Amino acid sequence: MSNKVAVYRKEHFNAAHRLYNSQWSDEQNAAVFGKCSLPNYHGHNYEVEVRVTGEIDEATGFVMDMKKLSDLLQEKVLVKFDHKNLNLDTEEFRSLNPTAENIVIVIYNLLRPHIETSLDLFIRLYETPRNFVEYPVFIK
Numbered sequence: 001m002s003n004k005v006a007v008y009r010k011e012h013f014n015a016a017h018r019l020y021n022s023q024w025s026d027e028q029n030a031a032v033f034g035k036c037s038l039p040n041y042h043g044h045n046y047e048v049e050v051r052v053t054g055e056i057d058e059a060t061g062f063v064m065d066m067k068k069l070s071d072l073l074q075e076k077v078l079v080k081f082d083h084k085n086l087n088l089d090t091e092e093f094r095s096l097n098p099t100a101e102n103i104v105i106v107i108y109n110l111l112r113p114h115i116e117t118s119l120d121l122f123i124r125l126y127e128t129p130r131n132f133v134e135y136p137v138f139i140k
Contacts, residue, residue, distance in 0.1 A: 006053040007062075009069045013082035016043040017098040020087075041085060047126035048077065048107060054119035064119060076110045100127040104135040 018041045019033040029037040036042060050073060052064045084090055086098040092106045104125040115121050126132040 003056050004053055005056055005063050006051050007064055007066060007069070008052075009050045009066060009073060010047060011050075011070075011073050011078060012045060012047050013078050014043060014045050015081050015084050015086050016041040017086040017093070018042070019097055019099060021097060041087070044127050046081075046103075048073070049124040049126075050111065051122040051124075052115060052119050053122070054116075064115070072111060072114050076114065077107055080110070100125055100131065100133045101135075104133045108135050 018039070019036040020029050021032075024032070026037075050069065052069060054063045056063055080090060080092070086093045086103070092110075093102070096102050096106070104123050107125065108121065108123045111123070112121055122134065122136065124132055124134045
């Protein structure tokens with residue numbers, strides 16, 4: 001039997017965004033994105049959960065040092081996105097619509113290069129307490 005264990009870290013950040021496709025008219029954007037496409041943006045109090053899964057290291061007893069995971073989230077995600085306008089203040093969303101689906105993939109891609117390849121990484125992002133997305137998705 002495998003001794004895989006999942007460790008989690010939860011953080012939050014506040015950010016504004018506008019859902020908008022520049023190839024569409026204002027009317028089409030309003031029809032698809034509703035109030036989320038208003039030109040003066042809107043904000044969310046995002047919650048991000050990071051799960052790292054792997055074998056326990058015999059020397060440390062850790063799957064991953066939780067302090068290192070916390071620092072990584074701070075450096076790679078929170079500093080970039082907290083109290084920012086995602087459309088205007090971030091390189092990641094200058095030409096990518098900042099939907100929750102796109103944000104969760106961007107967060108994954110920011111973290112993945114800094115976590116050992118032997119460890120699995122999973123991200124859950126809450127846009128509201130009732131709306132959340134997950135990446136990657138494993139379909140059986």
